[in-house]
Amino acid sequence: MHSDACAPLALRLAAFGGLIFLLAPIALIFVYAFTTEETSYQWPPPGLTTKWLAVTVGRPDVWQALGLSLKVAAISTTIALVLGTLTAAAVSRSRFFGRETISLLVILPIALPGIITGISLRSAFSLLEIPFSTWTIVLGHATFCIVIVYNNAVARFRRTSGALIDAAMDLGADGLQTFTLVILPNIGTALLAGGMLAFALSFDEVIVTTFTAGQQTTLPIWMLEELVRPRQRPVTNVVAMAVVLVTFLPILAAYYLTRDGEHTAGAEK
């Protein structure tokens, strides 16, 4: 604990100013979703209306894009959960030749700019003459989702004492029972948190997706088209607000899951 409980004024101003800088633009989205202005980004809004909510709900192209995004995110997250957990278990539980390489390999897709992942996958598809489909999008998304699950799982594995596994085996649990009764419950919340963050990441991804989607439209691609050539600003405003709301929930949930985990899943020493 710190004896100096109160921060210097300059530090407080800078910290809170930074927080406002981070949050204010997002808050702005909520106002614009209700503006009556249709053709410009005028501030302050000349008037407020809820009519665009109804218009957006009635738009099939938005729903289609949303559907594809959800499907891709669900599949990618599932793949990332399996691959990320397996890798985390191997890396944190044993030392083997190539261990360092694997942990570097996992970081690579987020350490390298997304455009590189995108263009290399696209040129690989065209070399191998693979047609664009949901699966080409999934391939790209899972690649960078793995690291999210992996990071969460590795952290939890490290905090889960290896003696717990010994103890389970010692008490008569075979490998399968040890996994289902001891390992899984201990890493469960970390996986759930990682899975949700991976889902949010995939749901939102646009840079890689533009290279792997072909003519398909995910929600971010729909947004991007509107950003580049604004045609229906009011609908875009409403979609933007909906996306913020939808991403806020998993973040909140992931926060509570991992925070709780710190109290219960720690290795006992």
Added chain:
Amino acid sequence: MDAVTFRGVSRHFGPVKAVDEVDLAIRDGEFFAMLGPSGSGKTTCLRLVAGFEQPTAGHIEIFGERAEGVPPYLRNVNTVFQSYALFPHMNVLDNVGFGLRVRGVGRAERHRAAREALELVELGGYGDRRAGELSGGQRQRVALARALVNKPRVLLLDEPLGALDLKLREQMQEELRTLQRSLGLTFVFVTHDQDEALSMADRVAVFAEGRVQQIGTPEEIYRRPASRFVADFVGSSNVIPADVAGVGPAGQWASLRPEDIVLDPAGRPATVTARAFHGRYTRLALDLDGQPLTALVPPHAEAPEPGTTARVSWDAARAHLLGAA
């Protein structure tokens, strides 16, 4: 029949010989301590009995049945871990009932057995608590109950008292001893604390560098250490030339316990180089014709000042001639 038998057991990790050609026979129903400094191979031996490690050479038998290659969960042997390793996602009752659960015992039956085991370690009402809510001593008891409820043929304890404070440790030493007697169960106890090993065990194996240095009753180990290492490690000892000790010819070595050196007006003169009061005794560092000696004298004895000359003697029968090593 012996409870655990090691025949030429080795466990090598690459070039490291954690356990090197160990022969052991732990008798049924005895309290057996494995004593040694860290890295001496005692814990690896315990893990070999539990099945967490497999020997790279040699044979292990548990009650006459071949154990090498058998996974931990098929051995009727349970462990109390140094860190207790209680499952953080379960309450105390489920922790204790875990072994029965994975062997397919029904819920009602295993709860009954788990409660009974908790009663045994005097934690009757603690079933609903989480491991994190217990004190170190209570966790230790839960770990004990969790192992005992499975009725193992051998109970392994890996430095189980290491994390407890002194007072609690002494209390638990006594309780463990009583428990072992009343259950008549074979306990194999790993420790680096020689006091603990000597006071609790029926027999002690002293380990160093992956090998067993000596096996015997605490009395034997203390009175007749087989080697210079054992003499030094188990209770500090004066290892001095045998002719100085008066038990053998020059060129051999003898062990003389500090408490066996007494202040004696008719004894030999030795210079006192340092003195420390310990409460139960006073420790004297002596110089006997160039031979450093440590002596423990009763606190009430009038201890000589450092720099003065004290006269000391000992009963030659108390000195023990060491082996060639």
Added chain:
Amino acid sequence: MTQAAPLSATARDPAPAIFAPRGGLLPRLVDWILRHPRVFVFLMVLPITLWLGLVYVGSLIALLIQSFFSIDEFSGLVVREFTLKTYGELLRPYNFDIILRTVLMAASVTVASAILAFPIAYFAARYARGRWKAVFYLGIMLPLWSSYLVKVYAWKLVLAKEGILTWLFAKLHLTWLLEAVLAVPVIGGNSLSVSYLGTFIVFTYIWLPYMILPVQASLERVPATLTEAAADLGATPRQNFRLVILPLALPGVVAGSIFTFSLTLGDYIIPQIIGSSRLFIGQAVYTQQGTAGNIPLAAAFTVVPIVIMGIYLWAARRMGAFDAL
């Protein structure tokens, strides 16, 4: 099951010391794998190796190979022969300017993020307690995980000529200041949303959380006793910050800069939506592979950030930044 008998019967229970192996194909298979650590690790690592090692790295290598091809200027077809001609094209003033512009932008965004992030991270790590800790955590996580495009869109709203920022400056009677800034050559422009300054602000905003988190993590790892020790040894708060906290937080800053630098290098959407019409590397790659159909040049362009990041990661690794991730 015999476990039902009361505990006291343990002593001479005829239970076997080694249980019979259990049935079931899957449990047996799992156990066989667990008993062979090499097989276990191999199976665990196989999927990721296939996925990332083969598919991902394979694609990267395929792309790299294409950068050594060239394009026939008349037919527009890719000539599959080894040549360094495409790399030569990168050095043409037009293309080289793109690289320079992007690297400068990435560097300034990184520096700005570090400066903005430090007080936030410092406050969150050392002063925020209880409810404020949660506020800061969510205040950082929400912008981090909010939709990238929504954030860019929000800034399009903020920076628009008719938007809130212009309005704010007018309300504060500072319109002259905004106009003065926009009048600065190179970084200025017609409005913020079509200037380098606008691009810079949005980049900094979007990648700021990626800087805050690792810095905060590394600051949280500095024990309070360390700053107390420094103070005890006579360090003023300023010296304490410069000599103790800053060096220990540096790996966190380096880790964060990996993200801010890399993400800026490869982004092609922000400068496309907010900024002057001059290209950045990401846009160049996008247009070369798309409308221009010049895959070799696009590939050569992507090699630039790969090389820069390779050097960057290598240097960061040496500074121990990976531990702060």
